[in-house]
Amino acid sequence: MSNRGAQTREKLVETALRLFRDDGFQSTTMRRIASEAGVSLGNAYYYFASKDELVLELYLVVQRAHRDQALPLLREGGSLAENLRMVLHSGLDVMTPYHGFGGAFLQSALPTTSKSSPFSAESADARAMAIDLMREALTASHQRTPSSLENQLPTLLWLTYMGVTLHWVTDSSPGQRRTRTLVDGLAPVVAKAVKLARLPVARSLVGDVATLIAKATAREEETVR
Template identity: 70%
Template sequence: MARTSETRGRVVEVALRLFREEGFQATTMRRIADEAGVSLGNAYYYFAGKDELVNELYMVIQRDHRERALQVLVHGGSLSENLAAVLHSGLDVMAPYHAFGGSFLQLALPTRSSSSPFSQESSDARSMAIDLMRTTLETSKQKVPASLNDVLPQLLWMIYMGVTLHWVTDSSDSQQRTRTLVDGLVPVVAKAVRLARLPVARGLVTDVAGLLKRMTSPEGLER
């Protein structure tokens, strides 16, 4: 079992390196197998194709993102500052994969794609990302009504997805436009969270979260 896990990990490590260095389209399963020192059949034993390796990329990015984000979160800091730190750390983690952006869009945008951030196959990475947003809220001094504890982390994750989409299409040097977007966006989000404590806004947030839940559930994706 240990050798099986080691071989699978080597295939993932090589695939992600080739995605970074040569791009997704130029990387073949045969090249991955050769670089990993396994047979092509063995590579296909672990992954049916490159698309499945995209979900491994999600997990690697989310683990690295969480590790970096926890180092920059300030307990008792403002939500605006903490959210900015978390979003910027996410951009730092994704930076080596920017050339992969076009291929990512082709794979991830179809709602039935297993590589979609909303797919069942991406649920572990999605849960990890949402949990990081929950930690961001809990670490910040901004108080959130208990009734919104499950709602707001999901909505912050959706904002993170929007930032990621902008980053994928950002051709500015070092994706500086996306950095500017983050810096301008987080104060607005922090104000919206404060307003969410009001009963009238709380209902709206709950409605949006309900829609999000339907979008990310297997039943909703089948419609």
């Protein structure tokens, strides 16, 4: 892609995200995005076939910002509860400007066939970045991960983050205070669960969880192919 093409694409993304944030997802049309970006509608469709594709760009923008904000705050040798709490709160901080169109976005992303789904093949890059951030949080923490869950735990933590995000989207409390309270309570519970998973009595359950995540991942990879 030429420099001019890259600049046009970046301008479209910047304009779309601003309109999504300020006016909502449903009220923002491709025609308006093109108009405010100063490009023709045909040119806009050349770079992005639909608003769904621009939502995929939002994933990447948010995840890059989340990673940039969270990584410097990870405390080497800190507790998993502390680092996980920080990662979850920083994710909410980055998403906060987009809360207004969360409901409309959720309707678009929920269908399993939607490219906007965080579980879709098209979302693979953003999903990989999010899972890798969870891996960084685990690595920084002093708490040891059960060997049987070492590969799957970052994905499991990302799924926990997805649950927090779903709660945040539907949270109408001022500043999404209920979701912040959820994060404060959830992080130590998850850390305790990981610690308990190292006990012999939990090995069977941990093995079941690891197998379940592995099967789910395998099905996803087969779908992508």
